[in-house]
Amino acid sequence: MTTKARAGKAQGSTTRIGLSGNYAVAYAVKMADVDVIAAYPITPQTTIVEKLSEMVANCELNAEYINVESEHSAMSACIGASLTGARVFTATSSQGLSYMSEVLFIASALRTPVVMANVNRALSAPLNIWNDHSDAMAERDSGWIQIWATSAQEAFDTTIMAFKIAEEMRLPVMVNMDGYIVSHTYEPVLLPDSGTVKAYIPSAPMENRVSTKLAYSTGVVGPPEYYYEMKYQSIDAMERSRDRIREIYVGYNKMFGRIYEDLTAYHLEDAEYALLTMGSTLGTARIAAERLRAKGKKAGVISLRTFRPFPSDRLLEAVEGLKAIGIMDRAATPGGPSNPLFADVSAALYGAKKGPVLQNFVAGLGGRDITVDDFLHMFKVTEEAAGEGKSRPTIYVGLRE
Amino acid sequence: MKHLKGWKDIPEGGSVTEPGCSVEFDVSSWRTFRPEVDRSRCTKCGMCWLYCPDSAIEAKEDGSYDVNLAYCKGCGICEKACALKLIKMVKE
Numbered sequence: 001m002t003t004k005a006r007a008g009k010a011q012g013s014t015t016r017i018g019l020s021g022n023y024a025v026a027y028a029v030k031m032a033d034v035d036v037i038a039a040y041p042i043t044p045q046t047t048i049v050e051k052l053s054e055m056v057a058n059c060e061l062n063a064e065y066i067n068v069e070s071e072h073s074a075m076s077a078c079i080g081a082s083l084t085g086a087r088v089f090t091a092t093s094s095q096g097l098s099y100m101s102e103v104l105f106i107a108s109a110l111r112t113p114v115v116m117a118n119v120n121r122a123l124s125a126p127l128n129i130w131n132d133h134s135d136a137m138a139e140r141d142s143g144w145i146q147i148w149a150t151s152a153q154e155a156f157d158t159t160i161m162a163f164k165i166a167e168e169m170r171l172p173v174m175v176n177m178d179g180y181i182v183s184h185t186y187e188p189v190l191l192p193d194s195g196t197v198k199a200y201i202p203s204a205p206m207e208n209r210v211s212t213k214l215a216y217s218t219g220v221v222g223p224p225e226y227y228y229e230m231k232y233q234s235i236d237a238m239e240r241s242r243d244r245i246r247e248i249y250v251g252y253n254k255m256f257g258r259i260y261e262d263l264t265a266y267h268l269e270d271a272e273y274a275l276l277t278m279g280s281t282l283g284t285a286r287i288a289a290e291r292l293r294a295k296g297k298k299a300g301v302i303s304l305r306t307f308r309p310f311p312s313d314r315l316l317e318a319v320e321g322l323k324a325i326g327i328m329d330r331a332a333t334p335g336g337p338s339n340p341l342f343a344d345v346s347a348a349l350y351g352a353k354k355g356p357v358l359q360n361f362v363a364g365l366g367g368r369d370i371t372v373d374d375f376l377h378m379f380k381v382t383e384e385a386a387g388e389g390k391s392r393p394t395i396y397v398g399l400r401e
Numbered sequence: 402m403k404h405l406k407g408w409k410d411i412p413e414g415g416s417v418t419e420p421g422c423s424v425e426f427d428v429s430s431w432r433t434f435r436p437e438v439d440r441s442r443c444t445k446c447g448m449c450w451l452y453c454p455d456s457a458i459e460a461k462e463d464g465s466y467d468v469n470l471a472y473c474k475g476c477g478i479c480e481k482a483c484a485l486k487l488i489k490m491v492k493e
Binding site: 109110111112209214215216217218220222225226227229230232234236 | 405406407408411413415416417418419420430
């Protein structure tokens with residue numbers, strides 16, 4: 001087992017204010033002193049870019065704010081701006097992310113360190129503006145680093161770290177946060193002073209790759225003789241980012257007094273079974289685990305923060321000794337052998353010597369509440385799976401027949 | 402086939418940082434048919450040179466034309482363009 005992450009003493013001064021997750025992201029982007037923002041409004045992300053446009057209009061943030069006519073153009077503008085060496089930000093949700101889809105793959109392959117907040121929302125149809133993870137899951141192979149924030153504080157901190165990760169690895173980073181539950185809920189957020197943030201991510205422009213002083217072509221044709229090698233560069237960068245992201249978490253924890261790791265383990269030390277989630281449901285899962293603990297049950301919770309690159313080695317360490325894990329997906333893979341998160345977890349744990357039984361759940365599609373009772377039910381099924389040594393087919397939690 | 406660069410040697414993001422480097426790119430393996438020219442009756446009109454979309458037909462100092470097979474993808478446009486039908490596409 002790796003050593004536990006430790007929070008250092010926060011440097012500089014800290015202000016504690018009430019912020020929604022969206023405003024927390026906007027404040028982080030302002031403190032990161034971005035050069036270019038190109039975005040198209042979409043619920044529930046809108047208040048991020050609305051706040052940023054206000055900051056730019058008030059001259060609180062010296063950035064170019066590009067109003068575009070679509071998310072496809074937003075991401076294209078971000079890539080172009082990033083190639084000039086600018087620090088770039090955009091935000092989107094759901095249909096907007098899907099509309100960007102083809103450009104997302106270009107951002108990663110061209111190695112442009114764009115940072116994007118993706119406020120997770122269900123994909124149509126039916127039209128639904130509420131939270132699930134189907135938007136991000138559909139883009140999981142786009143070559144973007146994907147990190148999940150479970151609170152407004154985490155949304156702030158992750159956005160700051162995202163700029164460092166992106167610019168060091170020269171890969172785009174998607175900061176995911178649950179629509180409404182994180183994006184619109186006001187929470188107390190500890191804001192570091194902008195001087196400390198500046199020291200952490202100095203606003204030094206990267207080299208201008210499209211300078212007229214250079215002979216440079218980008219976005220070129222990669223014929224079969226070259227595509228494979230060109231594509232592999234971004235695959236390699238993603239693999240190398242695994243260790244670097246961990247170092248960045250450690251550095252941030254030390255400088256800003258927080259505790260971030262690839263995954264949050266709760267009561268795992270002596271747990272016999274656990275639920276694995278991503279995003280804001282961690283809180284509810286913990287309450288359910290706490291109730292079971294009060295009854296003497298050995299329940300634990302795992303929450304994945306880094307989804308891409310997938311922290312397989314950390315997960316393998318964390319699940320040691322568990323008899324069963326319930327994996328809760330907030331997206332579906334119709335017709336697949338399982339749903340997306342379950343597929344990744346089971347692939348990561350396939351090499352485990354004495355792997356736990358894995359039980360798949362789908363819950364909370366289209367913003368359906370996942371209650372403490374739902375979690376207690378999932379824990380119960382997982383406990384049964386641990387006892388029987390086998391799992392059941394995917395259970396659609398809370399679905400009416 | 403000339404030596405192709407590995408992923409470590411290609412500039413980041415598959416970018417092109419050397420102007421005119423397509424000169425180094427050998428496309429011989431794309432070809433199924435190769436043009437063969439009957440030079441005895443060639444009038445040096447230059448239609449093949451004009452039409453070749455890959456600049457694989459090169460003008461020589463004496464006014465005649467040669468096919469640079471490193472750049473020829475075997476499309477056969479020169480065969481159609483030759484007014485005297487002196488170019489024949491033959492299977493590689």
